[in-house]
Amino acid sequence: MINNLSAIIYMDGNGLYVWVCLLVLILILGINIYLPSRRLKKIYKENKTNGL
Amino acid sequence: MSRIWNFIKSWTVEMGSPPLFFQWSSKALPWLAIISIIVFSIGMVWGIFYSPTDYKQGDVYRIIYIHVPSAILGQSILMFMAICGFITVVWRVKISGMLIKSAASIGASFTLIALITGSIWGKPTWGTWWVWDARLTSTLILFFIYTAIIGLHSSLDDKTKADRAISILSLVGIAIIPIIKKSVDWWYTLHQPSTFTLSSAPSMAPDMYQPLLVCVLGFYLIFAFLLTMNLRAEIVFREKNKTWVSKQYLNRQKNDK
Numbered sequence: 001m002i003n004n005l006s007a008i009i010y011m012d013g014n015g016l017y018v019w020v021c022l023l024v025l026i027l028i029l030g031i032n033i034y035l036p037s038r039r040l041k042k043i044y045k046e047n048k049t050n051g052l
Numbered sequence: 053m054s055r056i057w058n059f060i061k062s063w064t065v066e067m068g069s070p071p072l073f074f075q076w077s078s079k080a081l082p083w084l085a086i087i088s089i090i091v092f093s094i095g096m097v098w099g100i101f102y103s104p105t106d107y108k109q110g111d112v113y114r115i116i117y118i119h120v121p122s123a124i125l126g127q128s129i130l131m132f133m134a135i136c137g138f139i140t141v142v143w144r145v146k147i148s149g150m151l152i153k154s155a156a157s158i159g160a161s162f163t164l165i166a167l168i169t170g171s172i173w174g175k176p177t178w179g180t181w182w183v184w185d186a187r188l189t190s191t192l193i194l195f196f197i198y199t200a201i202i203g204l205h206s207s208l209d210d211k212t213k214a215d216r217a218i219s220i221l222s223l224v225g226i227a228i229i230p231i232i233k234k235s236v237d238w239w240y241t242l243h244q245p246s247t248f249t250l251s252s253a254p255s256m257a258p259d260m261y262q263p264l265l266v267c268v269l270g271f272y273l274i275f276a277f278l279l280t281m282n283l284r285a286e287i288v289f290r291e292k293n294k295t296w297v298s299k300q301y302l303n304r305q306k307n308d309k
Contacts, residue, residue: 020172029278047298
């Protein structure tokens with residue numbers, strides 16, 4: 001187990017690699033959540049504009 | 053036993069209907085989101101903060117908790133798409149075509165995560181970001197298969213034809229899976245042997261292995277959540293002119309505002 005905050009961030013010089021990976025994961029998952037929501041919103045807006 | 057089988061059969065048939073799936077998923081989606089976030093977070097926190105440091109690789113090995121589940125998902129999603137492809141080709145179930153289309157972008161995303169994180173892991177351990185190694189190259193081909201499926205579907209206006217085309221491509225593309233799996237055995241590679249095998253006990257310590265299993269489960273749940281979201285958007289897009297969509301989704305949205 002990693003004990004203190006600086007050790008968690010630094011990880012013996014490997015922290016950057018680990019945190020960048022986590023960032024990439026969160027970013028790509030975030031895009032995957034955002035895109036279908038945007039698509040649904042767009043359909044709803046189109047529907048509203050067409051007055052259906 | 054027959055009652056359970058009948059229940060599974062009727063549930064599967066019901067889920068094959070877009071209106072019923074949409075109705076069911078409206079209730080299931082928030083729960084799926086909560087459960088997947090909890091399991092995913094437990095796995096990540098356990099793996100990154102509480103698992104012991106590797107004696108050889110140090111802390112950089114913690115990338116395993118992102119890289120391995122992503123790689124497993126990248127391959128599993130194509131297998132799932134091939135099964136849906138088979139159903140589309142043989143029984144022409146409409147929702148299975150939508151499932152392939154919805155899963156393709158998620159599969160591409162997980163494969164991309166596996167490629168990027170693997171590359172980042174490669175730098176401190178192998179001394180290079182990329183080598184044209186059998187495992188890496190076959191995973192890159194898997195990513196290209198996903199992009200081909202996405203591209204093919206969006207290039208065809210007739211969605212029924214597009215569904216059939218990507219079904220066939222998924223069925224053909226699945227040939228890459230055994231190549232990826234066996235690449236570390238068939239060729240001399242820099243990549244380490246598979247972390248998960250069905251035939252032998254894990255070579256890792258249980259302290260490292262257990263959080264990895266939780267991460268894999270969390271990633272599968274995240275996939276189920278993302279797939280449900282994508283499928284709902286696909287259903288509304290394709291059936292937007294149908295009465296049930298106006299009643300169940302579009303009018304409800306208006307009432308909410």
